[in-house]
Amino acid sequence: xPPFPSSLLNPRLSFxxxxxxxxxxxxxxxxxxxxxxxxxxxxxRNFSSLASVQSSAIDNGGSSSGGGGGRSxxxxxxxxxxxxxxxxxxxxxxxxxxxxxxxxxRNWLFNHFREVSRLFGxxxxxxxxxxxxxxxxxxxxxxxxxxxxxxxxxxxxxxxxRPELTPSLARLVIQKGKSLSxxxxxxxxxxxxxxxxxxxxxxxEHYQWNMDILGVPExxxxxxxxxxxxxxxxxxxxxxxxxxxxxxxxxxxxxxxxCYSVPENLFGKVCIVxxxxxxIPIDEIKxxxxxxxxxxxxxxxxxxxxxxxxxxxxxxxLGGSGEAIADLKQLFLLAEKFGYxxxxxxxxxxxxxxxxxTGIVFEGFDREGKLxxxxxxxxxxxxxxxxxxxxxxxxxxxxGDAVIVELLKEKGLLPELSLEVDNIxxxxxxxxxxxxxxxxxxxxxxxxxxxxxxESKPLKWVFKRAARANAxxxxxxxxxxxxxxxxxxxxxxxxxxYEIKLDELE
Numbered sequence: 001x002p003p004f005p006s007s008l009l010n011p012r013l014s015f016x017x018x019x020x021x022x023x024x025x026x027x028x029x030x031x032x033x034x035x036x037x038x039x040x041x042x043x044x045r046n047f048s049s050l051a052s053v054q055s056s057a058i059d060n061g062g063s064s065s066g067g068g069g070g071r072s073x074x075x076x077x078x079x080x081x082x083x084x085x086x087x088x089x090x091x092x093x094x095x096x097x098x099x100x101x102x103x104x105x106r107n108w109l110f111n112h113f114r115e116v117s118r119l120f121g122x123x124x125x126x127x128x129x130x131x132x133x134x135x136x137x138x139x140x141x142x143x144x145x146x147x148x149x150x151x152x153x154x155x156x157x158x159x160x161x162r163p164e165l166t167p168s169l170a171r172l173v174i175q176k177g178k179s180l181s182x183x184x185x186x187x188x189x190x191x192x193x194x195x196x197x198x199x200x201x202x203x204x205e206h207y208q209w210n211m212d213i214l215g216v217p218e219x220x221x222x223x224x225x226x227x228x229x230x231x232x233x234x235x236x237x238x239x240x241x242x243x244x245x246x247x248x249x250x251x252x253x254x255x256x257x258x259c260y261s262v263p264e265n266l267f268g269k270v271c272i273v274x275x276x277x278x279x280i281p282i283d284e285i286k287x288x289x290x291x292x293x294x295x296x297x298x299x300x301x302x303x304x305x306x307x308x309x310x311x312x313x314x315x316x317x318l319g320g321s322g323e324a325i326a327d328l329k330q331l332f333l334l335a336e337k338f339g340y341x342x343x344x345x346x347x348x349x350x351x352x353x354x355x356x357x358t359g360i361v362f363e364g365f366d367r368e369g370k371l372x373x374x375x376x377x378x379x380x381x382x383x384x385x386x387x388x389x390x391x392x393x394x395x396x397x398x399x400g401d402a403v404i405v406e407l408l409k410e411k412g413l414l415p416e417l418s419l420e421v422d423n424i425x426x427x428x429x430x431x432x433x434x435x436x437x438x439x440x441x442x443x444x445x446x447x448x449x450x451x452x453x454x455e456s457k458p459l460k461w462v463f464k465r466a467a468r469a470n471a472x473x474x475x476x477x478x479x480x481x482x483x484x485x486x487x488x489x490x491x492x493x494x495x496x497x498y499e500i501k502l503d504e505l506e
Contacts, residue, residue: 189209
């Protein structure tokens with residue numbers, strides 16, 4: 001047997017395989033071991049050349065590594081990437097990472113959302129982030145349609161990332177049907193997606209706190225929802241001098257349009273335009289209203305009514321017998337009883353952009369006017385029938401996480417939320433790391449947080465870590481102490497030090 005040309009092997013393979021081939025050569029000389037050239041090429045192949053080799057093998061009757069036949073595929077080397085392209089390490093435009101310091105703020109905010117909801121007797125629910133596209137285009141409004149992250153999945157189904165939570169709520173209520181006991185008081189904190197122009201406090205993904213009441217037709221439901229938001233604001237240090245609520249009713253707009261015989265099917269389109277009043281020039285508003293089919297006379301009358309900021313003035317124009325006036329009067333009366341009358345004001349221009357609202361609507365705003373709407377909601381009594389269900393009186397609100405954080409920054413009210421642990425546990429000797437683990441487990445079992453030092457580190461490093469973690473205690477496991485069944489404890493705030501038996505450590 002001629003000598004094996006080991007120079008053809010990769011150097012690492014040559015080092016490992018050369019002794020094997022020398023043994024084979026000396027002891028089993030008659031045997032021949034054919035080695036495919038493509039497996040021992042001195043030059044590593046790039047991906048395309050490997051693909052061509054596999055393709056050639058298949059064309060010649062062989063099997064590829066993906067086939068179910070022989071094992072020849074197992075001998076093929078994996079593709080070698082000669083160059084790695086550096087990826088963009090930023091999150092997609094309009095989205096966010098949440099490193100620990102941001103996650104602490106998010107958890108603080110969400111905890112307030114959940115605690116307020118609990119105080120008002122609401123139960124938490126959640127829904128899939130991915131929903132059927134039809135759920136959001138039936139009644140949401142044209143703006144939402146244009147902002148959907150939607151696509152066709154592998155089962156040829158049209159799906160979308162949810163842009164809001166209310167349609168999902170409606171779907172779940174219809175699914176549960178008569179098994180639900182009314183009234184329902186549900187809340188959710190979920191991520192929503194909209195492909196929209198980004199401004200301060202507006203991203204393409206955000207988290208939203210929703211509270212909804214189903215089965216209560218009276219205005220008391222809206223009054224309680226606004227009360228819950230006021231309670232939240234007070235908890236985080238926001239007062240009525242910082243934030244207010246603009247309140248109106250969709251029925252005001254309906255009564256005005258009815259006077260000009262505007263068809264009911266145009267109502268949703270008109271609401272979408274009116275919702276832009278503070279966002280685009282008034283001439284553009286007029287052009288868009290005219291495009292919906294409204295006459296110039298109707299447009300001028302409508303804009304005149306929408307400029308009204310006094311409920312008394314509105315009553316003079318519309319009369320006091322309509323539902324809109326009665327509902328709004330009742331809401332302002334209840335606001336006094338709940339104790340937040342100084343937070344709310346009438347503003348006829350508030351209609352909300354979503355087409356499913358049917359009655360009272362409201363928006364939270366910052367009084368300095370630097371930010372977009374902080375939150376918004378209203379009554380949507382006829383939403384369920386648009387999905388084939390039986391209508392149930394309902395109202396609710398959505399409260400995003402982005403704008404409120406901007407407001408807290410503006411007011412200097414962002415909390416300082418640093419990492420905090422109860423204990424740092426450190427073994428002073430490698431052989432005592434098991435004992436340190438026992439100490440950590442004992443304390444964790446008592447509900448205390450423990451940062452266990454997992455490596456051998458100098459004490460200077462341990463003290464720095466304890467300072468960064470704002471630890472209350474440093475517990476040191478050393479040979480001298482442990483021989484007596486004790487550990488060393490240092491109270492970091494006072495500098496007090498003592499030794500204590502493990503069984504007595506609390």
